[in-house]
Amino acid sequence: MPNSARQTLAVVAILFATLMGQLARAADDPLPSWNECPAKQSIIAFVEKVTKEGGPDFVKPELRIATFDNDGTLWCEQPMYFQELFAFDRIKETAEQHPEWKDKEPYKFVLDGDLKALAAQGEKSLLEIVSATHAGMSVEDFHKIVREWMHTARHPRFHRPYDQCIYQPMVEVLKYLRANQFKTFIVSGGGVEFMRPWVEGAYGIPPQQVVGSSGVVKYEWNDGKPMLLKEPKVEFIDDGPGKPVGINRFIGRHPIFAFGNSDGDLEMLQWTTDGPESGPRPRIGLIVHHTDAEREYAYDRHSAVGKLDKALDAAPREGWFVVNMKDDWKVIFPPEKP
């Protein structure tokens, strides 16, 4: 064989081997929608060390607790929290049964589409809208309404069902952790009964692993059958300092892995990485930073929704990893389902 042919063959062989290596690595990649970045590397390194039996950082499977915020961390939260959009849709859909709403604040603002006027009234008005749309029915009936809305409503910009406005890279993190015997929990400021009907299908997280805000529920009899009636009273706000409280109440164990995106997750991240422990244990905190106006939204310190300010300042000090959505994620949403 002439020398040049031999060289060509060698080059082809090297190229082939490189390509095979890349394919093999891609097949092995537990987070294929992530570009190489410190956050991705830190997640994989963390999982590898806590699952390495006999290693110094090994954590028993029952202690592998991971907590995830939902709004802005697992799914989109713009142009406003999806649960608010749901409540507004419910006001419009049930307005016929409430003719008085046409002239009554804050309902008229919703019916007139004047969300600025509604926002100007502050939290109390929003709470009234939530109470009017989330109570006075059984838990089962509320779940049915949420499921129906998920089937029919579409995101104003992405034109897809809200439960498909979830972040594909985060779904991969959830699956990767569960494949390594982590228990994955949602710890969200959103309503627990608003999440339960769809999060199992979207994220693979069962109802008993959903921690959220809740209203008072009452046991009653109706037509000779027991029922649980949703009442228009707030019971628990799972946000900010409420998150460690919710984690303790519902999980009763310290997370070793926490992922958030806003100042509402600050205390959950602190509790995870600084909280009390019976001995040294590895733990990791991560933050999604919304930097991608083109594919999703870009916002942080001055956003009305999902404000990320204190937690962003705390990140370098605390050693939390900040995900740069624009650079670190190859895709934002999963392929659309037919």
Add this chain to the structure above:
Amino acid sequence: MPNSARQTLAVVAILFATLMGQLARAADDPLPSWNECPAKQSIIAFVEKVTKEGGPDFVKPELRIATFDNDGTLWCEQPMYFQELFAFDRIKETAEQHPEWKDKEPYKFVLDGDLKALAAQGEKSLLEIVSATHAGMSVEDFHKIVREWMHTARHPRFHRPYDQCIYQPMVEVLKYLRANQFKTFIVSGGGVEFMRPWVEGAYGIPPQQVVGSSGVVKYEWNDGKPMLLKEPKVEFIDDGPGKPVGINRFIGRHPIFAFGNSDGDLEMLQWTTDGPESGPRPRIGLIVHHTDAEREYAYDRHSAVGKLDKALDAAPREGWFVVNMKDDWKVIFPPEKP
């Protein structure tokens, strides 16, 4: 061979086969501490039908939710709730730091051992004792105190640690259900933080599967570290109609299997067997009836602790199985650990 020898051999062969059959059945018996009885048969038949793939009563593993009361169902509750005995021990142990208790009701009743006087004061006094002993410390510190008490305190009659006064036949039911992919939950009127430190060791139930009564917990900073402080305020009473509420709040799914022992479990049993459902599904309710004064205690309709009256009347009407402790259980407690 003479005829008689042949007959003897045949008899020996039959005896041997019978013995082998019995041994094989004993080895297969998932509930070896139970005598044959309707409750045992119903549990086994229920598990077999819901796990039979393709059968008409098949239930997907994620829907196999089983809820158990604790006091009087999984462990003993006499001569009074063990958590009360714990609280009284704590009053005695910390009395030195509270010299005023010597002359102050209801503390003096506890210090004087005058439990009749304490009982005469009713629930409010008991709540004060519980508040004084269950609050003003971090959740972790409270867990340490409970663990220490479990090591040192002994049941006044059985002279063994309280976490060994658990019912061996019920431990077998829990294991049998989990081996068949049920998720087993405690749903108890007892305090959730009083149970969490020891139920995983005793029953194999992790902290996130413990539903119980709770006090308010607050997120605070102490010496530059976050902590969860137990406050002297009741947050949730997981008893009676509170049990279906607790099941909804913490599990978010309907149990198909519920086991109780008192009127405090009536609503949990109703919710399990009569509650709303999206389609027909098998479900079963069971009640431990304390009928064994010799090996444990005998009490029901007129007991101050674990009163079983309405639920006992409801059982035949509702198709709930009643376990006759004296006849149905071969043993009460597990072998004592050294």
